[in-house]
Amino acid sequence: MPRNVAILFTIISLGVLVVLAFHSPERWTVMAEAESYASPFELPPFGADSRGRPLTDYAMQGAHIVALPAVVAGLLVTFLGIVGGLVRCMGSARVESIVAGLREVVGALPRMVVILVVAILMPLEWRSLMGLAVVWALLAAPGAMDEAAAVAGRLGGARFVEALRAHGFSRVRIYLYHVVALNLRPVVVRQGAETLMQVVFLEVALSFLALAAGEPSFTHNEATTKSWADLLYQGYQFIAMDVPSGHALVLGLLLVAVTAVAAVSISSAARAR
């Protein structure tokens, strides 16, 4: 996709998510039985659930649950990716071998398994999406660092820095502008955007599974807050049990799509000219 279009998509998709998250109600609207399963036409913009609660609440509360942790995880991965690239440019063999070792250990275990083990060991009061998102980011980081290092390697690593030094550029400018801004940007931003999307999907997956099992969610207090997973669960009821909640499924899929579009467009917008 052309860069300008990508930037436009980024602004729109992220804008939608941020606006939803910031306007999220603390608790959902009191039910109105009469509005039960109201369609988007009967109760704009998204219709209502089985107890007449507007689906807008679900969309906004769901965005509120994922927004901060997803962004934090994305930034963390971006930051660590940059570190990986810079380490290669510094040409420190020891640090690189440590990173490689770390990648081997982390890469040897399925991420979801680690997430669940952390989830059960984490004290109840610490349990939140933020904790899991950070763990997810740490698991994703070695890959990002590796890829960034490879890019830096292709530049020539330490030799590239020395060459620019010869042109009289300061180290700070070389690292921050020439290496990070001009060369690492496409990789680390893509890695960050993918992590952002993965954290959103992780929340939806964990909440959906908890919902289906009739157990409390790890990521939010489901008694007062609704996740996007609740929309998808209603969608499941629509498909499996002929419950008139097709509009919830559509909204759920729409929100997932917006997240994916945001991730893709961020990556495209950040790619090199």
Place this chain on the structure above:
Amino acid sequence: MGRSRHLLVAAGISAAMLSTGAALTYYEGALPTTLNPLYAAKMVDYRAQELVFDRLWYHSPINNELESRLVQGWELTDGGKGIKLELASGIKWHDGKPFTANDICFTVKSMLDTGTPSPIAEGYRDILAGCTEESRSTAIVHFTRIVHNPRERLGFSVLPEHAFDGNTAISPDLEFSARPTGTGPMKGSRGTRGVTFQAFANGHHAPNIPQMQLQESGDPLLAIKALINNSVQGIIEVAPNFRADVSASDELALKSYDLRSWWFVAINSKKAPLDDRRVRQALNFMLDRTELREKSIGVKPGERNSPCEFISGPFVPSSPYYNRSVPAVERSDQGQAEALLTEAGMEKVGGRWQFKGQPVSFRMGMEKSLDNEAPDILSYISNQFEAAGIGSQVYKIPPDKWTTEAITGHLTDYDLLVGKWSFGQVEDVNELFYTRSRGKGTRNIFNYSEQEVDRLLAQYDVAKTDTAARDAYHKLHRKLAEDLPYLFLWKLDTKSAWRTEVKSNTIAPYYYFTQFDSWRYEG
């Protein structure tokens, strides 16, 4: 999409129709924690165990006569302090081994063994003194004192000695809890997603249903849909909101299930500001029970024969122990609530109550499966507190966590817990309010402790006459309604729904499957 959906549904219905040839499946609000009768904590545990085990004596669900499938003759011995049991012949355990007097005595001894940490066994330790086997088919059960109607006291399920290698100290986490050996009509096995029951023809049982499955229901709406689609054939507890749907279907029958259940909000009186009785009383006035009942259970104002009736103490209103001179709070009274909170040193700033300069907010929990009977009640209660100026974070607690943590007094990081207690013929509430110590107060949720309450509970325990016992509980009711370790909500009738293909399904009060031999499934 709509079209494909209808195709799917049609396919599903027809598939479900075909599938009913297999096993009879019914939904419970939660899976049983254990199939070991000594460790039943939830009604679902009792109901499942009733299929697998035989109680020594039980009441016929038809005419309430005291009957036994295990004992063919009995006589009092030791001047009424013992009862000699002549066992019926031809009874086998589910593993094929014969049922003998040793098993009866083993059960008695394991209940008397303090290494068996069972609240149910604890109850029997007051009455049972021991047991001696006279022969393979004769046992004498000894009582601690002369008791009237001794057979009435022997309502425990009998356990097989060989399954425990004669070790009378029985722990809850043995494999027996998941795959027990009983003498009941069905052989039960707890799986990861439910319990499977296989018919076991025996000298004293001839079940007509070869196989049955217990599954967890989850969403009540889906459960009703599954019942209507014949994907499952029964639901043990149908939420009042859905009873009209069941009545309106020609293929479903609503069945009475006699269970004395009442709902409550337990208050953590050990934590400030709830340690101040006035604050607890204020919360009692903040709740608008009428609105709660209407929104969550669907009882319209002034409805006749409502399944849900308000209570002011720890008994159902039809019980003789219920003190009718203590009125229930049906509507909220914010005026009184505000006066009490102000008296308790709180102040209202910007519509929110503050205690010692901090806004008051409670951590509130509820056993998750209650949401099936009273949908969204937790949110409604929380909304009412919010409207009255008290914040709250609410959590749903899985049934197992409730069993292992809430009723054992470990959820002390919560301020309020919404729950339900169910009773049979015996409405002994001592375990709920006694100060926890040495086998007392085993179900005291927030470890409530009050001297006067303990005194009244002890009065009930040692009462020589019925009148004394009743007076003690009437006083207890009044005292609890003032001191409010619980906000008492209501009693709620229980109804089951079964498909009409399930015939002769007589439901026993409390234990449910006592008459299972007569059940037939013509699916």
Place this chain on the structure above:
Amino acid sequence: MALVLPFAVPAIITLLIWALPGSPVSIICPGCDGAEGLAARWNLDQGMVHFYTTWMGGALHGDFGNSWRVVQGVPIAELLGPAVPVTVTLILLAMVPLLLASAVAGLGWIPRQLDPLFQAIGLIPAMLPALVVYAVISLRFGATMADGPESLTAKLLWGAIILGIADGALSGAIVGTRSLFDNERKQQYVLVAQLRGEGVLSNTLPNVAGALVGQIRGRMLHLLSGAVIVEAVLRIDGLGDYLWRATLMQDFGLVLAAATGFALVSGSILMLQALLEVAVAWHQRRSPVVPVGGVA
């Protein structure tokens, strides 16, 4: 690494239990009564080394203790025994579309124009198709049999298809393999070989084989991670589903055993990679192949 993993995972978990605030009993069984008895029964009362060694000792003899909450009282080995082959089958089945796609991409038969399509498909989180499939299966088999053995084959096949396509698995396989071969094709020796009239694949394959094996291992780990979600949504009684339910119900013993099970599977994949790399190295030692009618 492959051999260390199954020992390292329980060791790391043990370390975490002792590192986190609160007593080990309160972490393993929050709110459980009789802490002393429980601590003794779980060997938590004599420090983490004792716990680790006794648990590992039992595990080596196939004794992982009993489930505490998921199915109270049932030996964990009895639960996980049948679960491991189920998960392995799911992963192997899911590898089929991936290997096929890799092969076709490696041969350059998939036009680049289709990449955006594969990438778009790759953006779909596995959970979405999984929940639709479970809905269909529960309709097809009815609420009772949807979770019974009757529907296992259907759930494994569908699960494999979902795992193989969603979460970027397919697009990763196609793009990854193609880029590997493209880079190699640009190498001087390949051009020379082409001039000699040799086949490109016969020259490139031995040299990319190592990296290819590495990619395959990466994909398998990716599938293993996705298997947790797919098994849980489709209610397939595999390692992932047990791990998920044990986590929900705080059945610590089961989580520990399931995580070790995953480590074991992951270790086996590592082992497989090592063996393949040895085979490749051995093959490369026999190269280069003397061309037909070579220099006299």
Place this chain on the structure above:
Amino acid sequence: MITSNRWWAGLFLLAIGCSPPTETSPAPAGSSGDPVPAETSTVIPGAMVSSTWPVLMADDARRAPFESHPGWAALVMQRDYPAALAAFGGDASHALGQARVHAELAAAYRQALLVGANATVQIYGENRRDEDPAEVDCLLAVSYRMLAVEDSNAQRLASCQTTEISELKAHAEAWQAWTGSDNWPPADALAATPGQLGEPTVGALPDAGTLPHWRTVDLVEGLEIQTASPAGLLGLAMFHEQAAIAAAPQAEAALRASLVPFRLPSEPAGELPGLLEVPLDLLFGSPMLVPADLSFMADVTRGSGATAVETWKDRSALAAAVAPCVDLAAPSIDVGCVNENASRAFDQMRTAMEILSGGEQGYHRPFAELGRLGIVRAGEAVAESIGDETSMGLLRLNALDLSIGTSAEPHYLLSIAAWDAGNRNSSRASDSLHAQVGHIPGVEVARFPLEALHVRMSRESAPGVPMH
């Protein structure tokens, strides 16, 4: 008309389970959705089905005067006697409605009396303890007398007269004087019971006087025991029976016949009614489908049992439905067959109503449900009369399951409570009785012995712990 149907259906469904009014009930899963169900097999002869009140009431014109009257709404849909009496009050055009309320109250008080009498016998007769004071002898004697058990009642009444409670002493003397006589009702004894009823008056709703009637103490700890005279309920029953007849003297025979299944064992049998002229007002909203059903049920209750079925099966819809299930030779009754026939008759009536109404209406189901209940209750009565106790028990439990919403007749539910009290099933008996307290003034009288029985039973049961 649609509007009135909506209103009618709404009220019914409200009573059933508070669901919103619907024009039609949902079609069964997999059905074609055709408003008129497929051909249903015949249990009740076609002509007889057309003459059942639910089918007759499918005629809008015939139903109109009933559905527009709040008295009928209160009686038939809410089963609320006080509200019904108040609504009918002074409306001569609905004197039969008023008579019906009084008659049902007369039946309800008799059954409440039986609840108390059975509980008294169970606790003070068969489970008497050292703590029980001498005064209970008096209650026991009267209870046995009401149950027609002549078991040394004179002696009990004599020992009861040693009491220091003067009112109770007078009460005992009055009953003593009556013991052995055949006069019915025991006017003097009733006059000596607490609570002044006055002359039977149409529309009046007296209670049983100030409760408890007497206070005595237990013999162990000297704690207060509260008691009440079951005879107080007999007075109320007689009052309402006479008020019913006074309200509609022309329907005296039908009103008396409707009471036969609910009379006390100690009441004189009287003449069998034979085939009666029964106005629709006395059938509407009841489980009796056609006039002959009243006579059939009266005949069965008098003990003729299986032969009554033979006698009435061509005239009574209930007898016709039950007849195929009765084995005259044994004699015995097939419970499954009764339930099956009740369901088929239910379908027959709904089909007939749908054809008349040109589609299903909200009120069809609850009307037909009453018919289904009537058949199960008829089977239960037959089982009891032929001594098949197990079948009787099973059918009674089935009838209890069907007695919900608009089918929850207080006098029938109290009869089940009386049966439960006799079986020492004090939990269900007190639930059933409690449901009527506050709706039928004075029934609390039965609570005193019933609650005493419950406390005794529960204290002598196996230990129980609260479950969640």
